[in-house]
Structure formats: C-alpha cells, structure tokens
Amino acid sequence: MNKKGFIFDLDGVIVDTAKYHYLAWKKLANELGFEFTEEQNEMFKGVSRKRCLEILLDLGGINATQEQFDTWMVEKNVDYLQYIEKMDESEILPKVKKVLKYLKKKDQPIALGSASKNAKPILKKVGLLSYFESIVDGNSVTKAKPDPEVFLIAASDLKMKPEDCIVFEDAVAGIQAANIANMISIGIGDDKILNEADYNFKDFTNMDKKFLKRLINN
Ligand code: B16
Numbered sequence: 001m002n003k004k005g006f007i008f009d010l011d012g013v014i015v016d017t018a019k020y021h022y023l024a025w026k027k028l029a030n031e032l033g034f035e036f037t038e039e040q041n042e043m044f045k046g047v048s049r050k051r052c053l054e055i056l057l058d059l060g061g062i063n064a065t066q067e068q069f070d071t072w073m074v075e076k077n078v079d080y081l082q083y084i085e086k087m088d089e090s091e092i093l094p095k096v097k098k099v100l101k102y103l104k105k106k107d108q109p110i111a112l113g114s115a116s117k118n119a120k121p122i123l124k125k126v127g128l129l130s131y132f133e134s135i136v137d138g139n140s141v142t143k144a145k146p147d148p149e150v151f152l153i154a155a156s157d158l159k160m161k162p163e164d165c166i167v168f169e170d171a172v173a174g175i176q177a178a179n180i181a182n183m184i185s186i187g188i189g190d191d192k193i194l195n196e197a198d199y200n201f202k203d204f205t206n207m208d209k210k211f212l213k214r215l216i217n218n
C-alpha cells in the first residue's frame with residue numbers, strides 16, 4: 001500500500017472556530033471604541049494572533065505600547081478560550097471525520113498544520129486528537145504561512161517527503177505555503193479565492209473515496 005502524508009489545517013477545515021475568533025476580536029475592538037465587521041474578519045483567517053492584533057489596531061487607528069499590546073493579546077485569548085471550552089464533537093465540519101477515518105483505515109500518516117496556539121485543546125474538545133500523529137501549531141513555528149515551515153515540519157514528523165504530502169487548507173496563505181513546499185494543495189472553501197490550489201472542494205461532503213484513493217496512489 002502506498003503512503004502519503006496528509007496534513008490538515010484546523011480553523012476552517014476541521015472546525016469553524018473563525019466565528020469564535022471573530023466574537024473575541026469584536027469584543028476587544030468595541031472596548032477600544034470601534035467596530036469590527038465579519039468582512040474584516042476574513043483577513044484574519046490563517047493569520048497568527050499577533051499579526052491579527054496588529055491589523056486590528058491598524059483598523060482602529062490605535063497606537064499601543066508594548067504593554068498594552070501584550071495585555072490585549074492575553075485578553076482576546078482568554079475570551080476566545082471561553083468559547084472553546086464549550087466545543088464538542090458536534091462542531092466538527094461535515095464529513096471531516098469520515099475522511100479522517102478512511103485515511104486511518106488505509107494506514108495513512110496524518111498531521112495538523114495550523115497557525116493556532118490552541119490547536120491541541122480544540123482537537124481534544126472535539127474528540128479528534130487521536131487521529132493525528134503530529135501536531136504542528138502556532139507553538140512550534142517561527143514563520144507564518146505563506147512560509148512553508150509549518151508544513152515542512154509536519155512532513156518531517158511524518159517521515160514523508162514534501163512531494164508525497166497533501167495539504168487541506170482554507171486560507172490563501174496556506175495554499176501558497178503548501179505550493180511553496182512542493183506539496184499537493186487542496187483548497188477547502190471558495191474556489192475563486194483559493195484558485196492557486198491544485199484541487200478545490202467547497203467542503204468535505206463532495207470528497208469521495210475514489211478521489212482519496214487517487215491521492216494515495218498517485
Ligand atoms: P490562536 P488555522 C488560525 O488557525 C486562524 O485561522 C486565525 O484566525 C488565528 O488567528 C490563528 O489560527 C491563531 O490562533 O489565537 O488560537 O493562536 O486556520 O491556521 O488553523
């Protein structure tokens with residue numbers, strides 16, 4: 001049996017935590033005296049917490065001291081974690097578990113490649129942690145997507161060559177990172193936005209076994 005390294009992004013691919021990030025950022029923006037819209041939140045997808053706060057403060061025209069910046073980073077995360085606390089299996093996006101189960105059954109190595117520093121607790125909460133041989137997250141990388149670091153570490157953990165890895169991503173920067181790493185990129189979401197991906201799917205509901213089999217054997 002052929003083996004490929006399957007690397008999953010977290011937010012927007014496995015679970016929809018973007019809505020919780022949004023609520024936490026919006027609360028902070030409101031406290032600081034300005035609005036933060038769902039459209040603006042699109043810019044935050046796949047972006048590190050630190051970079052998100054920099055963008056948010058730019059949007060609000062706020063100059064922060066280092067101390068304020070650090071306090072707001074913590075404040076946002078404390079708020080976000082209250083939503084994570086309530087997560088359970090029902091928040092796994094449609095058919096994700098079916099795909100993970102199929103890959104496990106076929107003995108394929110699976111890793112997580114996410115910008116989030118909360119990836120492990122989230123996977124634990126939704127009951128998917130045991131599917132992943134390696135978790136590469138915001139705590140283990142120094143360079144953000146589109147830098148391929150996160151996926152290259154995942155490939156190395158799985159003991160797979162980059163060209164034998166397949167990445168599922170919902171963010172443009174993530175697709176670019178996978179392409180730079182010389183991996184197969186699969187865009188999950190809007191194919192017009194993710195047009196640099198090798199393959200596009202709206203979500204996992206249309207990804208059949210035939211397609212997964214082809215990925216494993218090609
Ligand atoms: P945290 P992903 C990303 O997750 C989110 O898309 C992004 O909005 C968030 O700012 C980032 O994680 C950091 O998350 O504050 O939990 O460390 O899409 O790379 O799985």
Ligand code: MG
Pocket residue numbers: 009010011012013045046169170171
């Ligand atoms: Mg994502």
